[in-house]
Amino acid sequence: MYSELLDKLHSKKIVVVGAGGLGGNIVNLISRLGIGKILIFDGDIFDSSNINRQLYCNQFTLGKNKAEVAAEETRKIGISDAESIPDFFQEKYFPLIKGYDCIIDATDSVSARIYLEQVAIRSGITVIHGAINAYFGQIAVVRPGDKTLSKLYSGKIEPTRETISYIPATVAAVQVCQMVKFLSNAAPLDREEVLLVDMFSCQMRTIKL
Amino acid sequence: MIKIEFFGLYRLNYKMSSWETEAADVNNLLKKLSEYNSFYSYKQLKDSIILVNGKNIMDLNRFRTRLKEGDNVLIMSPASGG
Numbered sequence: 587m588y589s590e591l592l593d594k595l596h597s598k599k600i601v602v603v604g605a606g607g608l609g610g611n612i613v614n615l616i617s618r619l620g621i622g623k624i625l626i627f628d629g630d631i632f633d634s635s636n637i638n639r640q641l642y643c644n645q646f647t648l649g650k651n652k653a654e655v656a657a658e659e660t661r662k663i664g665i666s667d668a669e670s671i672p673d674f675f676q677e678k679y680f681p682l683i684k685g686y687d688c689i690i691d692a693t694d695s696v697s698a699r700i701y702l703e704q705v706a707i708r709s710g711i712t713v714i715h716g717a718i719n720a721y722f723g724q725i726a727v728v729r730p731g732d733k734t735l736s737k738l739y740s741g742k743i744e745p746t747r748e749t750i751s752y753i754p755a756t757v758a759a760v761q762v763c764q765m766v767k768f769l770s771n772a773a774p775l776d777r778e779e780v781l782l783v784d785m786f787s788c789q790m791r792t793i794k795l
Numbered sequence: 796m797i798k799i800e801f802f803g804l805y806r807l808n809y810k811m812s813s814w815e816t817e818a819a820d821v822n823n824l825l826k827k828l829s830e831y832n833s834f835y836s837y838k839q840l841k842d843s844i845i846l847v848n849g850k851n852i853m854d855l856n857r858f859r860t861r862l863k864e865g866d867n868v869l870i871m872s873p874a875s876g877g
Contacts, residue, residue, distance in 0.1 A: 608877045694877035719874035722803045737851070738873040741842025744804055746876035754877075782802050782871065787812060791802075793869065795844070795851050 592620045594770055599623040601689040601711075603675045603702065605652035606630065607749070608716050609692030610641035611758030613668075616690075617660040619766070623667045624660055625682065628653035629674040639751045674698070675705070683709055688765060691715045691728075692758070694746070696739045703728060703735040712768060716761040720747040721786035723757035727764050727775045734778045737795040753785055760790075797824065797862050802871035805843075808834045821845060822858040824868065844871045 600621050602609050605628040613626060630652050636643040642655045657670035671679065675698075683689065683705075691702050691713050699715065706713045706728055713728040715735060728734045760783060767774035775781055778795045796815040806812050809832055816831070818824035829837040845852045846869040852860045862868070 604877050606877055692877050694875070696875050699875070716877070717874040718876045719872075720804060720807060722806075723874050737853070738844065739875065740853075741844075742839070743842075743875050744872050746874075747804065749876065784802065784806065786806060793844075793846055793871075794849065 591766070591770055595766070596620045596622055598687045598769055599625070599685065600765070601675075601683050601686050602626045602656075602692055603689060603698070604628055604692035604694060605642070605656040605670075606636065606692065606694060607639045607754035608718065608758045608761070609652070609690075610643070610656060611755045612690050612692055612716075612762055613656040613660055614641055615759060615762040616765070617663050617666045617668065619665075619762070621666045623669070624657070625686065626653040626656050626660075626668065626670045627673065627675045627679070628656070628670075629672060639749060639754050641755075675702075680705075680709065683711065686711055687769060689713045690761060690765060691717075692761075696743050699735050700739060703732070706730045706732070714761050714765045714768065716757045718746075718749055718753050718757050719744070720749055721753060721784065723753060723760075723783040723785075725757060725760045725764055725775070725781045725783070726779065727768050727777075729777055732777050734780065734795060737778070738780065756785060757783055796864065797866045797868060799824065799828070799868045799870060802869060803874060804872050805835070805870060818862050820856075820858070820862055821847065821852055821860045821868070824862060825858070840870070842872075844873060845869070 632643040651672040653670035657668040660668035715726040
């Protein structure tokens with residue numbers, strides 16, 4: 587069963603938007619799953635404030651582009667093909683994501699996430715959403731046309747508070763789990779369901795928006 | 796009594812994961828909560844995701860959604876960092 591799953595994943599192509607706290611952990615996990623191709627977007631560079639939680643940030647990568655470092659690390663593992671775009675995902679990149687199987691949301695703002703909901707509609711590609719704040723996070727599988735992110739971010743959102751290393755790692759792992767379940771038709775989260783993660787009380791629960 | 800469960804930053808800022816009160820509707824509940832603990836104003840609380848017995852109040856009668864003894868309310872603030 588495990589080898590069948592890996593065979594399925596080998597033919598898949600994944601877009602990761604953002605290579606910071608969530609994105610670095612996500613790229614690391616999916617690059618060890620045998621995913622065929624990983625396309626990574628991030629226009630940002632590593633700085634010393636990232637070192638507490640961003641997997642690929644270290645003394646050797648400070649000042650380097652996050653997407654380029656993530657792709658380089660993936661190539662070092664030697665399983666998946668990786669490509670980096672040292673820029674934020676935008677209109678001009680639509681042709682590049684054609685034929686991809688899913689997009690992983692590892693962005694860090696409400697506006698970027700609302701945009702990804704639109705990208706899902708326009709591209710027909712499902713977005714695996716994840717976000718963190720302090721000890722908390724949420725994960726959702728946003729199919730094209732779902733209003734999950736518009737509903738989540740309909741009110742004024744509280745500013746992001748400082749987080750620590752195991753929060754992005756935990757939420758990233760659950761996102762990758764949902765990605766695998768989605769790609770292998772193994773009962774991923776339903777439409778407009780959101781999995782809430784609370785690492786303060788060590789609880790998870792699913793709600794329907 | 797109505798049980799209110801908090802999720803996300805509400806848990807940290809209120810320093811409690813749940814609270815119980817009596818309230819006629821969601822509007823009344825949010826007013827009572829902002830009076831009980833002033834960390835969030837009534838206006839700020841209205842920006843939350845609110846579920847009554849697992850259903851989003853936006854699909855019910857919004858802030859006028861009636862509450863009755865034994866109802867479970869979940870109030871959460873979504874995360875947006877990455």
